[in-house]
Amino acid sequence: MTFRATILTLYPEMFPGHLGHSLAGKALERGQWAIEPVQIRDFAEDRHRTVDDTPAGGGAGMVLKPDILAKAIDHVSADDHRPRLLMSPRGRPLTQKRVRELATSEGVVIVCGRFEGVDQRVIEARQLEEVSMGDYILSGGEPAALTLLDAVVRILPGVMGNALSGTHESFEDGLLEYPHYTRPQVFEGREIPAVLTSGNHGEIDKWRREQALKLTKERRPDLLNQTAGKTP
Numbered sequence: 001m002t003f004r005a006t007i008l009t010l011y012p013e014m015f016p017g018h019l020g021h022s023l024a025g026k027a028l029e030r031g032q033w034a035i036e037p038v039q040i041r042d043f044a045e046d047r048h049r050t051v052d053d054t055p056a057g058g059g060a061g062m063v064l065k066p067d068i069l070a071k072a073i074d075h076v077s078a079d080d081h082r083p084r085l086l087m088s089p090r091g092r093p094l095t096q097k098r099v100r101e102l103a104t105s106e107g108v109v110i111v112c113g114r115f116e117g118v119d120q121r122v123i124e125a126r127q128l129e130e131v132s133m134g135d136y137i138l139s140g141g142e143p144a145a146l147t148l149l150d151a152v153v154r155i156l157p158g159v160m161g162n163a164l165s166g167t168h169e170s171f172e173d174g175l176l177e178y179p180h181y182t183r184p185q186v187f188e189g190r191e192i193p194a195v196l197t198s199g200n201h202g203e204i205d206k207w208r209r210e211q212a213l214k215l216t217k218e219r220r221p222d223l224l225n226q227t228a229g230k231t232p
C-alpha cells in the first residue's frame with residue numbers, strides 16, 4: 001500500500017520541496033509514497049478566484065473562506081478514510097507517537113492555512129485535526145506540512161536504507177538520544193569517551209543510557225514526567 005499525501009495549498013509549487021531529495025526523494029521516485037498538491041484556488045467560483053475575505057468582527061488580515069475550502073476537501077477526500085489535518089499553531093503539538101500512527105495509515109490530507117487562518121466552521125464541519133509544529137508563528141502551513149511529512153515518510157517501510165537507524169532515537173523511548181562520536185580519535189584535543197572504543201557492549205549500552213537520562217534531565221525534564229512509570 002502506497003502512503004498518499006494530498007496537500008491543499010495556495011502554493012502547490014512548494015511541494016515536494018526538500019522531500020524530492022535524499023532518501024525521501026528516492027522513495028518518492030520508487031513509488032513508496034506519493035504526494036499530490038492541490039491548488040485551493042481552483043475551487044473558487046468567481047472571476048477573480050477569491051479564496052479569502054475580511055474577518056467577521058474586524059481586525060487585521062484575511063481569513064480563508066469555508067465554502068471554497070470545503071469544496072476542495074470534499075473533492076480530494078469524499079470517499080476515503082485518511083486523517084484530515086490542518087496545520088495550525090492552535091493545534092496539538094506534533095509528537096513522534098502521532099507520527100508513528102500516521103505512518104501506519106493509508107495516507108493523509110493536509111490543509112495548509114495562510115493569512116490569519118481558516119474559518120472556524122470548516123474546521124468543525126470537516127472535522128479537521130489541528131496539528132502544531134511548536135509555539136511560534138509561521139507565515140503559512142506549507143513548511144509545517146513538509147516537516148510533518150518528513151517525519152512520517154522516513155519511517156515508512158523501506159524508505160530508510162538501514163532499518164535499525166530508525167529505532168534508537170530521541171523520543172523513541174521517551175528520552176533524548178545519547179551523544180554520537182566518530183573518527184578522528186582526537187579532535188582539537190577532545191577524545192572520544194574511552195568506553196565507546198572499549199569493545200564492551202554491556203558497558204557501552206549502560207553509558208549511553210546514563211547519558212540519555214542525564215541529557216533529558218538537564219534539557220527536557222518534562223519528557224521524564226510524561227513517561228514516569230512507563231519506561232523501565
Ligand code: SAH
Pocket residue numbers: 086087088089090111112113114115116117118131132133134135136137138139140141142144
Ligand atoms: N493568526 C494565526 C496565525 C496564522 S499563521 C494565529 O495567531 O493563530 C498562517 C498559517 O500558518 C496558519 O493558518 C497555519 O496553517 C500556519 N502555521 C503558522 N504557525 C504554525 C505552527 N506553529 N504550526 C503549524 N502551522 C502553523
